[in-house]
Amino acid sequence: MNEASAPSATVTALRIRRTETLATLVRKELERMIVSGELKAGDRLNESALADRLGVSRGPIREACRGLEQSRLVEVVVNRGTFVRQISLQDALDIYDVRSALFGVAGETLAKRITPSQLSILSDLVARMNGAADDLDANYPLNVEYHAKLVEFSGNVRLMTTYRSLAQELHLFRRRGLVSEGSMAVSNREHRAILDALAKRDGARAGRLMREHILAGKNRLMKLAEAETGVAAEPSRRRRRLTAGA
Amino acid sequence: MNEASAPSATVTALRIRRTETLATLVRKELERMIVSGELKAGDRLNESALADRLGVSRGPIREACRGLEQSRLVEVVVNRGTFVRQISLQDALDIYDVRSALFGVAGETLAKRITPSQLSILSDLVARMNGAADDLDANYPLNVEYHAKLVEFSGNVRLMTTYRSLAQELHLFRRRGLVSEGSMAVSNREHRAILDALAKRDGARAGRLMREHILAGKNRLMKLAEAETGVAAEPSRRRRRLTAGA
DNA sequence: AATCTGAAAACTGTTGACAGTTTGTCGGAG
DNA sequence: CTCCGACAAACTGTCAACAGTTTTCAGATT
Numbered sequence: 001m002n003e004a005s006a007p008s009a010t011v012t013a014l015r016i017r018r019t020e021t022l023a024t025l026v027r028k029e030l031e032r033m034i035v036s037g038e039l040k041a042g043d044r045l046n047e048s049a050l051a052d053r054l055g056v057s058r059g060p061i062r063e064a065c066r067g068l069e070q071s072r073l074v075e076v077v078v079n080r081g082t083f084v085r086q087i088s089l090q091d092a093l094d095i096y097d098v099r100s101a102l103f104g105v106a107g108e109t110l111a112k113r114i115t116p117s118q119l120s121i122l123s124d125l126v127a128r129m130n131g132a133a134d135d136l137d138a139n140y141p142l143n144v145e146y147h148a149k150l151v152e153f154s155g156n157v158r159l160m161t162t163y164r165s166l167a168q169e170l171h172l173f174r175r176r177g178l179v180s181e182g183s184m185a186v187s188n189r190e191h192r193a194i195l196d197a198l199a200k201r202d203g204a205r206a207g208r209l210m211r212e213h214i215l216a217g218k219n220r221l222m223k224l225a226e227a228e229t230g231v232a233a234e235p236s237r238r239r240r241r242l243t244a245g246a
Numbered sequence: 247m248n249e250a251s252a253p254s255a256t257v258t259a260l261r262i263r264r265t266e267t268l269a270t271l272v273r274k275e276l277e278r279m280i281v282s283g284e285l286k287a288g289d290r291l292n293e294s295a296l297a298d299r300l301g302v303s304r305g306p307i308r309e310a311c312r313g314l315e316q317s318r319l320v321e322v323v324v325n326r327g328t329f330v331r332q333i334s335l336q337d338a339l340d341i342y343d344v345r346s347a348l349f350g351v352a353g354e355t356l357a358k359r360i361t362p363s364q365l366s367i368l369s370d371l372v373a374r375m376n377g378a379a380d381d382l383d384a385n386y387p388l389n390v391e392y393h394a395k396l397v398e399f400s401g402n403v404r405l406m407t408t409y410r411s412l413a414q415e416l417h418l419f420r421r422r423g424l425v426s427e428g429s430m431a432v433s434n435r436e437h438r439a440i441l442d443a444l445a446k447r448d449g450a451r452a453g454r455l456m457r458e459h460i461l462a463g464k465n466r467l468m469k470l471a472e473a474e475t476g477v478a479a480e481p482s483r484r485r486r487r488l489t490a491g492a
Numbered sequence: 493a494a495t496c497t498g499a500a501a502a503c504t505g506t507t508g509a510c511a512g513t514t515t516g517t518c519g520g521a522g
Numbered sequence: 523c524t525c526c527g528a529c530a531a532a533c534t535g536t537c538a539a540c541a542g543t544t545t546t547c548a549g550a551t552t
Contacts, residue, residue, distance in 0.1 A: 018513090021324055021535070023312060047504070057537045059305065062505090066269060066309040070316035072407075078267055079504060079543050094402040097351055105347040156340045158415075161318075162408060169404075264543090267505070293534070303507045308535090325513050325534060 022056050023063035029054065030064055034073050034084055035171045041086045045074065072169050087173040089225050095166050096218035102163045103147070104211035106154040107194065111203035118153045119199055125149065126191050139184055146191060150210070183220055190216065268302050269309035275300065276310055280319050280330055281417045287332045291320065318415050333419040335471050341416050342464035348409045349393070350457035352400040353440065357449035364399045365445055371395065372437050385430055392437060396456070429466055436462070 030050075033039045045065060047058045054061070065082045068074045076082045087095075125146045132138035144167075151163045190213045197206035276296075279285045291311060293304045300307070311328045314320040322328045333341075371392045378384035390413075397409045436459045443452035 019324065021322075023308075023535090027312075046502095048502085058504090059308075059536060059538095062305075063309055063312040066273075066312040067316040070313040076267075078265065080545095081504070091404065094404045097355065097402060098348065098405050098408060101347040101351040102344065105343055109343065156343060158337065158340045158412070159344050162344060162412075166404070166408075269505090292532095294532085304534090305506060305508095326515095327534070 022060035023067070026050075026054060026056065026060050027064035027067045030068060031073065031168070034068075035168055037171075039084050041084050041172050043084045045082045045084070047081075071165055073172070085169075085172055087169065089173075089221075092170060092173045092221060093218060095170050096214060096221070099163065099166050099170075100211045100214035100218070102159060102166070103151070103214050104207040106151045106156070106159055106163070107198070107206035107208075107210035108203040109154040109156055109159075110150060111198050111201050111206045113155060114153060114198050114201070118149075119195075122146065122149060122153075122195055122198070126188070126195055129188050129191060133185060133188060136184065143187070150194070183216075186216070187213075268306035269313070272296075272300060272302065272306050273310035273313045276314060277319065277414070280314075281414055283417075285330050287330050287418050289330045291328045291330070293327075317411055319418070331415075331418055333415065335419075335467075338416060338419045338467060339464060341412050342460060342467070345409065345412050345416075346457045346460035346464070348405060348412070349397070349460050350453040352397045352402070352405055352409070353444070353452035353454075353456035354449040355400040355402055355405075356396060357444050357447050357452045359401060360399060360444050360447070364395075365441075368392065368395060368399075368441055368444070372434070372441055375434050375437060379431060379434060382430065389433070396440070429462075432462070433459075 030039070030045070039045070045061075047061050047065075050061050051058045065074060065076060069076045069082065073085060074082045075085050125142055129139055129142045129146065132142065147167075148164070151160050154160070190209065194206060194209045194213065197209055276285070276291070285291070291307075293307050293311075296307050297304045311320060311322060315322045315328065319331060320328045321331050371388055375385055375388045375392065378388065393413075394410070397406050400406070436455065440452060440455045440459065443455055
């Protein structure tokens with residue numbers, strides 16, 4: 001809860017600079033801490049403490065927070081501080097819908113322009129995921145990379161940055177936990193089908209499969225939420241609370 | 247080219263604060279200046295000059311720039327300054343693809359939950375656009391509002407913010423100029439068709455129509471670019487230059 | 493015991509100053 | 523005339539200090 005007591009002194013942010021500003025280094029470090037879960041949703045970012053911990057003054061810290069605010073990883077409350085954003089279930093579901101649309105257009109675009117070497121990279125990833133089909137921890141990073149590559153290979157820079165931003169934001173919701181071994185098998189089958197559609201340059205099919213692939217993830221989350229709360233998630237569109245009090 | 251000599255002293259940024267931080271006010275003012283074209287693509291943002299002009303110190307200016315960087319309206323080059331971003335034709339086309347996908351999912355979502363009062367608001371906008379079918383300047387803001395409302399009414403907050411961010415970014419490309427009277431008539435017909443699909447709660451059709459509506463805009467831009475340069479735009483995916491020298 | 497009050501502590505918002513880098517200029521050498 | 527280098531000006535990056543706000547907490551009051 002308090003970042004001053006964080007264990008890993010991963011403050012590689014020493015003066016190797018001239019290429020990057022301290023604010024940028026701090027932003028990346030904070031991004032890492034948030035995405036990795038070192039900083040949890042709702043946590044407050046104490047400027048002075050962070051400044052001490054990272055060995056810089058408060059200026060760069062504030063600049064970094066302003067960037068993080070715009071990429072929706074934190075919320076800034078005037079005179080009270082900046083807090084790691086809290087994502088409601090509804091927010092997460094909303095993000096899935098947007099991600100699904102983006103992933104779909106990535107598929108349509110990629111099918112038109114995919115190269116043999118890109119195909120082989122994707123094919124390799126699918127094979128490795130099949131090989132690790134019973135190991136969640138090995139599968140997870142491969143899965144993330146496969147998705148990232150699909151978007152990256154589309155060649156649409158803006159699509160890539162938007163997708164990445166949404167994926168990062170989704171990390172605020174939960175530490176994995178959504179992938180079970182059963183879903184992993186299904187997921188891998190879908191991965192292969194997507195690869196197949198891309199190899200055949202079938203843009204419409206690749207787009208549809210990729211949209212559905214993300215929506216399958218959304219459905220798993222909804223099922224899980226229903227099971228936990230006993231209430232259906234989607235119909236009740238309650239607004240998220242804006243204040244992020246710890 | 248120099249913001250110190252800008253005419254309108256729209257520095258409403260006086261101390262009415264306590265609700266918003268100076269950095270936020272500055273960011274919004276800069277956003278306005280960029281989107282309105284007061285600051286043009288490639289322009290440099292001189293921190294000291296801006297600080298003087300807006301009556302604040304450089305701290306809030308820098309924080310604002312960090313936010314704008316993350317929302318892709320400016321680019322920051324270390325030790326050289328922050329520049330209003332320059333959007334290449336390819337960037338613009340890429341953005342159209344993303345926007346199209348987002349607009350489509352907005353349609354699918356909205357069709358499921360649209361209310362009578364929302365329908366009447368949209369219907370009113372369509373009617374007013376038809377009434378102003380021969381007046382580009384009157385039509386433009388209505389058109390923007392219609393699109394914004396369609397996304398807003400979807401209820402997906404993240405979709406709305408992402409869409410708005412992309413729309414703003416597209417403003418960097420060109421000051422309107424894309425809408426001719428002929429396209430306006432076509433556009434209004436499409437608006438009506440979208441409204442019709444929404445009224446019938448036909449999500450698939452609304453989504454398709456809305457996707458195509460944006461892609462029509464992309465096609466107009468491509469045609470225009472081909473006519474200007476004599477070269478087809480889409481196939482040649484040249485990378486945009488990163489340095490934004492004036 | 494619970495609550496209210498007000499001062500102290502902690503923290504954010506903002507500023508001005510200093511250091512280092514980049515840009516622009518002027519004079520001289522080739 | 524062109525090119526080169528030193529010097530000056532302009533500007534960005536960073537920091538420490540100050541001002542104002544929020545939070546904490548001890549002590550008084552009911």
